[in-house]
Amino acid sequence: MLTQQRKQLILDKLRQDGRIVAASLSESLGLSEDTIRRDLRALAAAGLLQRVHGGALPASPAAANFAARSGLEISGKQAIARAASAMVQEGQVVFIDGGTSCQQLALHLPHALRATVVTHSPTIALALVDHPLVEVLLVGGRFYKHSVVAVGAAAVEAIGRVHADLFFMGASGISASVGLSTGDMEEALVKRAMMAHAAETWVLASAEKLNAASPYVIAACNEATGLIVENGTAEKATAAFAAQGLVIVRA
Incomplete structure (x- = not known):
């Protein structure tokens, strides 16, 4: 051959x-x-x-640049965003990760919501400009252009001073065997820090990320609370995650 x-x-x-x-x-x-x-x-x-x-x-298809990723699976990301936004309650402190799925989440938060959002993504901060009752705490650090987020020791230290109710994570790879992964080591460490300082971690799992992998592992899947997936996602695609104890929310 x-x-x-x-x-x-x-x-x-x-x-x-x-x-x-x-x-x-x-x-x-x-x-x-x-x-x-x-x-x-x-x-x-x-x-x-x-x-x-x-x-x-x-x-993972997340190797593409931010603008290209914004157009991937847009309807699925919007459905996931609506389900995630419904989880946020009045007065909560919420970590919102960077990335295109989390950008949709920020855009779908109720206009009248009163909450505090902590993010290392200027994209998320800008998406919340017209939410008058959402206080935005923007974490700084080295600017990682691919994901449009701050990374590095300064970002990790700032995150460590917050205790959040929820963390909505974007991951470029979600595999039951490999774990939650992304394409940059420092970005993985920032995501892990937010997991460690949130009571619950929900992974926004659009279809193209399920059972894919990227080079740097954030955490084992069972360290998250659950996955938010599109309503039409096959049971076969989520069975291994459910077996690990994750809650599967269908948007």
Whole structure:
């Protein structure tokens, strides 16, 4: 089998099964695991999948820039945002993460809501300008342009001084086996800090992020309270998360 044929077969298998197990694939094709791993490395370098221990998962589409991501799954993100906004109660202190799903959440918060939003995203802060009763605390740090958020030690320290009722997280990869992941190490640490200082963590899980992975792990999935998914998301896609004890809210 030619190299290009093997690579296409791997990608077809990944689309079909949602993951690649190197040992099983090498056995079924009668090829060495070294050959399969070499192909996985090449496909990962091309951004076509994300290597994980023992094989590979689909690569998260969040590698695209912020403007491009804003147009992905927009109706699904809006539905998730409406469900998330209904969770926020009067007087609560809420962490809202950066990213396009969380931007939709900020835009969908009730105009008359009285609450405090703590965020490291200027995009979220701007989305709340016309909410007169929402106090916005904007966390500073090094500006990470890809996600339009502040990261680094200064951001983590500021977050550590807050005890929030809720944290709405955006993650570029949500995998029951790998965990919650994102594309930058410092961004992952900031998200983890917000998890540690919130009573509940809800992950905004639009369809393209489920069972995908990015390079840097934020936390195991079972450290979150639950996932907010689109109403049409198949039970099969969420079963492994429910088995880990996460609450699945269908928007």
